[in-house]
Each structure stands twice: as C-alpha cells, then as structure tokens.
Amino acid sequence: MINIVLFGKPGAGKGTQAEFLKEKYNLTHLSTGDIFRFNIKNDTDLGRLAKTFMDKGDLVPDEVTIQMLQSEVDKNPHSAGFLFDGFPRTLAQAEALDAFLESKEQSITATVALEADDNILVARLLERGKTSGRPDDQDEEKIRNRYDEYNQKTAPLMDYYKSQGKFHAVNGIGTILEVNERLNQIFDKL
Numbered sequence: 001m002i003n004i005v006l007f008g009k010p011g012a013g014k015g016t017q018a019e020f021l022k023e024k025y026n027l028t029h030l031s032t033g034d035i036f037r038f039n040i041k042n043d044t045d046l047g048r049l050a051k052t053f054m055d056k057g058d059l060v061p062d063e064v065t066i067q068m069l070q071s072e073v074d075k076n077p078h079s080a081g082f083l084f085d086g087f088p089r090t091l092a093q094a095e096a097l098d099a100f101l102e103s104k105e106q107s108i109t110a111t112v113a114l115e116a117d118d119n120i121l122v123a124r125l126l127e128r129g130k131t132s133g134r135p136d137d138q139d140e141e142k143i144r145n146r147y148d149e150y151n152q153k154t155a156p157l158m159d160y161y162k163s164q165g166k167f168h169a170v171n172g173i174g175t176i177l178e179v180n181e182r183l184n185q186i187f188d189k190l
C-alpha cells in the first residue's frame with residue numbers, strides 16, 4: 001500500500017495530475033477542496049460552514065477538515081493506497097494524518113510537490129476562474145490570500161516531510177504530459 005501527499009500551491013496542477021496518477025497507480029484520490037465543494041453544492045452543514053472560509057480564501061479550521069478526511073479514508077477500507085490532494089495543509093493536519101495512519105498500521109510513503117512561480121499560478125487561476133465558477137478563483141485579492149495561507153501554514157510542512165526523508169519536488173511548469181512524466185519517474189521508484 002502506498003500513501004502519497006501531493007503538494008503544490010493553488011493552481012499548481014494537483015487536481016489535473018491526480019487524475020492521471022490515481023489511474024496509473026490504482027490509488028484512491030481524496031481532494032479536500034473537491035469534497036468541500038461537493039458539500040457546498042449539496043448544501044450540507046459541512047458545506048455551509050466550509051463556504052464561509054473558502055469564499056475568502058482562508059483555510060477551513062483543522063478540526064473540521066481532519067474529521068472529514070478521516071471519515072473519507074474510512075469509507076474506502078479496501079483501497080490499495082491513497083493520493084491526498086490538498087491535505088495536509090497545516091502542521092496539525094500532518095500530525096493528525098500520521099497518527100491516524102499509524103492507528104491503521106499505515107504511513108505516508110512520500111510527498112511530492114509541484115513547483116511553480118507565483119505569478120504564473122495567479123494568471124492560471126484567474127483564467128480558470130472564468131470557467132470554473134469558483135468564487136475563490138475570480139478575485140486576485142482572494143487568490144493572494146490563498147498564497148499567504150500557503151506560505152504561512154503549508155510551506156513549513158515541506159521541512160516536516162524532509163526531516164522524515166519523504167519529500168520530493170518536481171518542476172510544475174511544462175505541458176500536462178511533461179509534468180506527468182516527471183511525476184511518474186518519482187512514483188515508479190517508490
């Protein structure tokens with residue numbers, strides 16, 4: 001069983017690449033952003049709560065996010081491995097994930113970051129916002145706030161995983177297939 005964390009700033013291409021990776025490596029793809037958006041669409045309590053944070057580009061509180069993620073993992077007891085996309089985004093989430101996996105005699109195999117320059121990413125997101133309907137992609141101030149959240153709360157996780165020898169990075173700039181090839185090279189060695 002392999003459990004992978006896919007890292008990357010908003011717009012880095014995590015969701016796009018996850019679609020390829022889950023097929024090729026037979027992984028269950030869990031995107032916390034997608035799960036929140038599903039809940040918003042279905043107007044659940046969780047969705048209504050998450051929306052108040054997401055619309056501003058703020059992170060949803062840890063307790064809510066961790067609990068949701070754990071219940072999604074538990075819905076897939078026969079999975080051959082997980083691809084976590086957009087989770088963990090804080091140190092508390094990373095520690096909770098480690099403890100949770102350990103309780104199942106599992107662990108994180110590796111984390112892979114898609115790297116790209118902020119200015120390129122902001123332009124990508126504004127472009128995506130024209131068609132995605134996502135309110136957090138349509139306003140440059142909200143986008144910048146997501147980067148602030150990333151730099152303050154998520155970037156420190158790289159050191160957390162580096163200290164465990166589990167951190168890999170790939171250049172996220174290039175065609176979708178080029179980036180996919182770079183990721184495959186790492187995944188093939190795990």
Ligand SMILES: Nc1ncnc2c1ncn2[C@@H]1O[C@H](COP(=O)(O)OP(=O)(O)O)[C@@H](O)[C@H]1O
Nearest residue numbers: 010011032033053054058059060065086087089
């Ligand atoms: N692990 C998480 N912890 C807290 N909030 C989250 C988490 N994952 C997603 N969110 C919320 O969902 C929003 C969208 O996340 P996501 O779909 O991953 O898009 P992006 O990476 O483009 O910002 C985030 O800005 C945040 O509000």
